[in-house]
Amino acid sequence: MREKIFSGQLTEEDGKKALADFDALREEQKAKLLLTKDALDGKEIPVEVAEGLPLKMDGNLKIDGKNKPGSINAIGTGEFLSSINFNKMGDIVIVPIDTEGKCIEVKGKGGTFNHAETHGALNYKEGEKFEMTVFITPGANTVKKCAADMKRWSKLAKYVVMDKNSDTFKQLKEQLEADKNAEELEAAKEVLEK
Numbered sequence: 001m002r003e004k005i006f007s008g009q010l011t012e013e014d015g016k017k018a019l020a021d022f023d024a025l026r027e028e029q030k031a032k033l034l035l036t037k038d039a040l041d042g043k044e045i046p047v048e049v050a051e052g053l054p055l056k057m058d059g060n061l062k063i064d065g066k067n068k069p070g071s072i073n074a075i076g077t078g079e080f081l082s083s084i085n086f087n088k089m090g091d092i093v094i095v096p097i098d099t100e101g102k103c104i105e106v107k108g109k110g111g112t113f114n115h116a117e118t119h120g121a122l123n124y125k126e127g128e129k130f131e132m133t134v135f136i137t138p139g140a141n142t143v144k145k146c147a148a149d150m151k152r153w154s155k156l157a158k159y160v161v162m163d164k165n166s167d168t169f170k171q172l173k174e175q176l177e178a179d180k181n182a183e184e185l186e187a188a189k190e191v192l193e194k
Contacts, residue, residue: 037072041065045074047132050162053092054082054126061134061159072136074159080124089113089124093164094134095172098155102179103172105152110159111135134159152179 004010005018044060061074094110095103111134124130136153162169 033072037063037065037067039065040072045134045156046158047076047094048158048160049078050160050166050168053161053163054084055080055092055130055161057132057161061132063136074134074136076132078130078132080126080128080130082126084124091163091165093162093169094132095160095162095169096134096136096153096156097158097160097172098152099157100155102152103176104156105149106169106173106176132161 005015005022010018040063042065043063045063047057047061049055049057055078057076057078059076061076063072063074065072067073092109092113093106096105096110098104111132114131114133136156
């Protein structure tokens with residue numbers, strides 16, 4: 001719809017109608033997201049911590065359907081099993097995994113760790129608590145990429161906390177890139193078949 005609106009090929013009247021249709025779809029999108037968040041509020045998502053990381057989770061993550069508009073997050077708590085420097089925490093990522101054991105996304109950290117006792121501390125000590133927030137909302141901007149993102153996210157099975165320098169993470173990242181390339185090739189074939 002955006003492509004159509006900004007194509008320069010619409011009359012002024014058709015452009016106004018397209019913009020009105022676009023605004024109506026945005027309102028529908030907001031309403032559906034609000035209802036989805038409400039329906040998901042409190043649902044649990046399993047979380048695992050990869051071997052060797054100095055932290056443990058207290059249980060599953062719970063979806064927070066009451067948070068700010070436009071995003072769906074899940075929150076859990078945990079504890080540091082040994083002291084860890086803030087810089088080393090930068091190597092820890094939270095990876096969404098689907099029902100087939102494949103990675104859904106690897107952008108950024110996948111979530112945040114909030115140090116419960118001293119927000120912003122440079123060193124975390126053994127026994128200190130943290131709150132972990134993960135982001136569930138797909139982030140693609142284009143329709144085709146968004147559809148592919150949503151398809152992957154619809155199979156969310158768990159989150160795994162791991163070191164981004166580990167072989168496991170590197171393999172998951174390679175698998176995701178291969179899957180995305182395959183999706184793009186399939187979409188290209190569909191365009192040519194039309």
